[in-house]
Amino acid sequence: GDYSIEEVETPKGFLQLEQPVKFTITNTRDYDKDEDEDPILTVKVKNAQPKGKIILTKTDKATNEALADVEYELTAKENIYSAVDGSLRYAKGATVAKGKTDANGKLVIDSLFMGKYELKETLTNEGYVLSAKVHQINLEQKDLTTKEYVITKNVTNIAPHGEIHVQKRDRDTLEDLSSVTFQLTAKEDIYSLDGRNKLIYKKGEAVSMDISENGYYVTNELGEIHISGLPLGKYELKEVQELEGYVKNNKVYDIDLSYDHTDKIIYSKELDVLNKKTATEISKVDATNEKELESAKLSLRDEDGNLVEEWTSTKDVYIIRGLVSGKKYILHEDLAPLGYATASDVTFTVNEDGSVTKVKMKDEITKVDISKVDATTGKEIEGAKLTLKDKETGEVVESWVSGKEPHRIEGLTVSKTYVLHEDLAPAGYNVASDVEFTISDTGEVQKVVMKDEAKPVIVKTGDD
Incomplete structure (x- = not known):
């Protein structure tokens, strides 16, 4: 006959039967027999596991x-x-x-x-x-x-990466500075974060991205450097080649682009780097009192003789910015102020440490000692009334009465000719002829001598 097996309790960890297991008993002659020769029909009930x-x-x-x-x-x-x-x-x-x-x-x-x-x-x-x-x-x-x-x-x-943006400007004018070279290096060993732990950059190794070589990057016409696609880690950026006329920036910038275990994709660092031009203070002073002198015409040339700048001195120190650090320059006086001798050239080198380079050029005032002497003895004669005039204009420069010492006049104009005139000779002397002289371009004392001849003594008959 036909039979059906139904599951009334499913074993733990298994699925119940989807439907009963049916079987039919037919002619037992075709079945296997057990040890008692009873026919056996084996029916398998299969449960699946989830x-x-x-x-x-x-x-x-x-x-x-x-x-x-x-x-x-x-x-x-x-x-x-x-x-x-x-x-x-x-x-x-x-x-x-x-x-x-x-x-x-x-x-x-x-x-x-x-x-x-x-x-x-x-x-x-x-x-x-x-x-x-x-x-x-x-x-x-x-x-x-x-x-x-x-x-x-x-x-x-996420595929995070680091970016560095540098803006290079003049500290005083905020002008963008192009063609300034920086170098990027790894501050620490930098490894991949993908599970391979691959060493990407060793500590101190130059880091080059895009067209960079040996980690060098140059500011563009806008004074900018943009570095992108950096593996996350710590870096150092330093300026290795400044523009001529600017103080070298020795600062090393620490840039931390380390992974912070967030979902941030871009790690960015922005640097506003300001550079200052070299400053050179040039003083044109009186050699005696160190006060600034006006009206001197000065010029500055480099060591190859190229003209750098020209100016006329004033009461204030003259400042030149942008001279090249470590380079030699020559300060020349083209025309000294009236009454002063032309100073010798001053050679100097611009400081490389960023400090102000101070240059001082001293002018010596012209000095003339005028002596009124006896033509015979050469000794100074007192009591002569003298006048000094400008030969060209006839203008009186100074009048005085001679004494026991030479009379000094300071500040006469270099290369100008003067006339020394005796208005009244001392008693017993004849009036001397005018003496002309030209002021030399020197700070040394110049000497002018006017000699008086003594009047002859007339002895009358009858005198003792």
Whole structure:
């Protein structure tokens, strides 16, 4: 006859029968027999176990593009036992499965027994950060009919990078400075973050991106440097070649672009670097009192004789900015102020430490000693009334009466001719002829001598 087996209680860890198992007893002559020669019909009742499936989809967080070849590992979070006989299938911490995402960024792990697992990323694409997140997978049988429990995970990776933006300007005018060279080096060993722990840059190694060579970067016409695509880590940036006329910037800029374990994609550092021009203070002073002299015509040339600048001195110190550090210059006096001798050239070198270079040129006032002497003895004669005039204009410069010492006059104009005239000779002397002289271009004392002849003594007859 026809029979039917129905399951009234399902074993733990299994699914119930979808329908009863039916069988028919027919001619027993065709059956196997047991030891008592009784016919045997074997009927198998099969129960299935519920299984678990993990579907993981991996994409770029910023672009949403699928990421292939990202590696994952699934491990048992607890001991997982067989529902058939209770034997241990996976010990806690044991690796259950490994796999890579496909071209669509998908990874499927199926046929998993019920239990608790952990899924973690073990290797990601170069340039990406290995995800530290551990996904908890809990496969638990909730009824007697669900054959497969599917857990989906949509996860992302980030490819963070560092950027450095430099703005180079003149400290005083804020003018953009182009053609200034910087060098970028690694402050520490920099490793990849993709799980390979690959050494990208050694400490102190030059870091070159784009068209850079040996880590050198040059500011553009806007005074800017833009460095992008840097692996995350710590760097040092320093100026290695300044513009001519500017003080060298010896500061080393520490740039920390270290990964902060957030989802930030761009780590950026902006630097506003100001450079100052060299400053040279030039003083044109009186050699005696050190006070600034006006009206001197001065010029500055470099060591090759090229004219750098010309100016006329005033009561204030003259400042020149932008002379080249460490280079020699020659300060020349083209025309001294009236009454002063032309100074010798002054050679100087611009300070390289950024301090103000101070240059002083001293002018000696002209000095003339006028002596009124006896033509015979050469001794100074007192009491002569003398006048000094400008030969060209006839203008009286000074009048005085001679004494026991030469009469000094200061500040006469270089290269000008003067006339010394005796208005009244001392008693017993004849008036001397005018003496003409021209002032030499020197700070030394110049001497002018006017000689008086004594009147002859007339002895009359009858005198004792």
